[in-house]
Every structure is written in C-alpha cells, then in structure tokens.
C-alpha cells in the first residue's frame with residue numbers, strides 16, 4: 662500500500678522551512694531553485710520526463726508549487742528531472758545517498774541490499790541466463 666501521507670506529509674512540512682532559508686542564502690538563479698525544489702519531491706512521483714511534453718512537465722511542476730522560470734527550455738527541465746531520478750535506486754526508488762551501493766557494468770547504481778534481493782528473486786524463479794539490469798535491460802556480466 663502506497664503511504665501517501667508519510668511521503669507527502671514530510672515533503673510538505675519540515676524540508677520547506679529549510680528550503681526557504683537556503684533559497685535566500687545560496688540560490689543565485691531560478692534554475693537552481695527549481696532543482697532544489699525537485700530534489701525535495703519524493704522520487705516516486707517523478708515520471709520519465711523524456712516521455713512528457715513541455716506542457717505536461719510544466720503542469721506537473723506547477724501543481725507541486727514549483728514556479729517555472731520564463732524562457733526555460735524543455736530540455737533543461739527534462740535534464741533536471743532525469744538527474745533527480747538518477748540519484749535514486751531504481752529498484753526501491755529511494756535515495757542512494759549515504760548507502761552501500763552496487764554499480765553494474767552498464768553504469769546503473771542500486772542499493773547493495775536491493776541488488777541482492779533482485780538477484781535472489783531472479784534465482785528463485787529458476788532463471789539461469791544473465792540477469793538484466795532493471796533499468797536498461799543490459800545483462801550483468
């Protein structure tokens with residue numbers, strides 16, 4: 662069951678105060694502000710930005726109180742959302758930051774424990790061929 666309250670409750674409460682303090686001190690540009698606001702969003706709400714039209718992207722961000730600077734390119738927004746997605750484990754969708762991680766030959770990074778459970782799951786299902794990366798489907802060498 663998706664725990665809506667804990668995810669959005671946290672994001673909406675404490676970090677915002679800290680964000681506002683930071684914003685006054687160290688964000689020089691609107692882009693950095695957008696980036697920091699994106700980083701405060703729970704990763705599970707972020708969809709693949711590459712598949713989104715600029716209008717969808719803007720609507721998605723505006724609904725989350727992220728003001729889009731005028732004149733911003735779609736590619737800039739897409740990059741920011743994708744960067745945010747890259748800082749998370751694609752198996753459990755949680756932050757990689759500060760955790761023991763496992764890097765695959767394709768360059769994708771997962772929590773070591775998530776990686777282990779993923780591999781064990783494949784082994785349990787009787788799989789003997791190389792296990793594909795959960796993101797890009799390249800086999801683990």
Ligand SMILES: [Zn+2]
Pocket residue numbers: 750751752753754755771772775
């Ligand atoms: Zn994980």
Ligand SMILES: [Zn+2]
Pocket residue numbers: 765767768769794795796797798799
């Ligand atoms: Zn991969």
